[in-house]
Amino acid sequence: MTPENYKQDFMLYLETQIQSCRQEESRLIGDCRKDEANFCRIRANVFEIFKTLFTSAQKSAVNKSSQDRDTEIQKNFLNKASRIPENWVASRQKAEEHQDAARLLIENTKLQAAREVTEQFSLIFGRKENS
Numbered sequence: 001m002t003p004e005n006y007k008q009d010f011m012l013y014l015e016t017q018i019q020s021c022r023q024e025e026s027r028l029i030g031d032c033r034k035d036e037a038n039f040c041r042i043r044a045n046v047f048e049i050f051k052t053l054f055t056s057a058q059k060s061a062v063n064k065s066s067q068d069r070d071t072e073i074q075k076n077f078l079n080k081a082s083r084i085p086e087n088w089v090a091s092r093q094k095a096e097e098h099q100d101a102a103r104l105l106i107e108n109t110k111l112q113a114a115r116e117v118t119e120q121f122s123l124i125f126g127r128k129e130n131s
Helices: 003-030 034-060 066-083 085-097 101-130
Strands: none
Touching: 003 034, 003 101, 034 066, 034 101, 066 085, 066 101, 085 101
């Protein structure tokens, strides 16, 4: 596989997750389950954030040589991806302190989606390193 394939695989993963969350959100709204639908919307938003980060990482490495570009994309993405959840962790801690169960669920939903994205990134780009 070429480096482009790995980038396309990751982008496809993100787009699939976004689409799946949006479809589930619509289905839940149709079933009058708005609270559950909100969590699907939150997950979709997190996947959108990481899609934007990945696109930004690709654009920032456009002037690099092919090998350097791939390394730069991975480095930039992982750097930004590790910083994004910091606010969510802080917000979760405040929710715990104030015993705010609703806020705690929201922040945990964001953090879980972020973990899924970084794990999938590592899986896809780990395959690249091992080929």
